[in-house]
Amino acid sequence: MQSRIMSLIKKLDSWITWGIIGVVIGVSLGVNTASVWLVAIGLGAFLVYLSMHGPAKRETEGSLFASGGVFMMGWIVGFVVNGLVF
Numbered sequence: 001m002q003s004r005i006m007s008l009i010k011k012l013d014s015w016i017t018w019g020i021i022g023v024v025i026g027v028s029l030g031v032n033t034a035s036v037w038l039v040a041i042g043l044g045a046f047l048v049y050l051s052m053h054g055p056a057k058r059e060t061e062g063s064l065f066a067s068g069g070v071f072m073m074g075w076i077v078g079f080v081v082n083g084l085v086f
Contacts, residue, residue: 012049013060018067019074026078030086039075046071 011017021042029035046068053064 009049009052012067013063015063015067015070018046018071022071022074022076023078023081026075026080027082028078030082031079035075035079039072042071043068 022039025035025038025042029038049067050064053060056064
């Protein structure tokens with residue numbers, strides 16, 4: 001169980017994962033109530049994710065904090081694509 005949690009945390013350490021999740025939410029739902037709730041839950045999960053890492057470390061601080069911004073930008077790109085395509 002512990003190794004699965006650590007494996008999940010390693011995957012979440014990449015800002016690319018957060019960006020992909022944001023784009024998927026934006027493309028699939030556009031801008032609606034469900035999409036906004038998922039983004040709010042995602043940002044809450046991002047705060048929990050940050051607290052699990054403990055105090056900031058110089059070598060990982062930038063990529064950890066970038067994940068939240070990339071998540072939001074991915075959602076914005078996703079709903080723009082949704083609006084243009086659908």
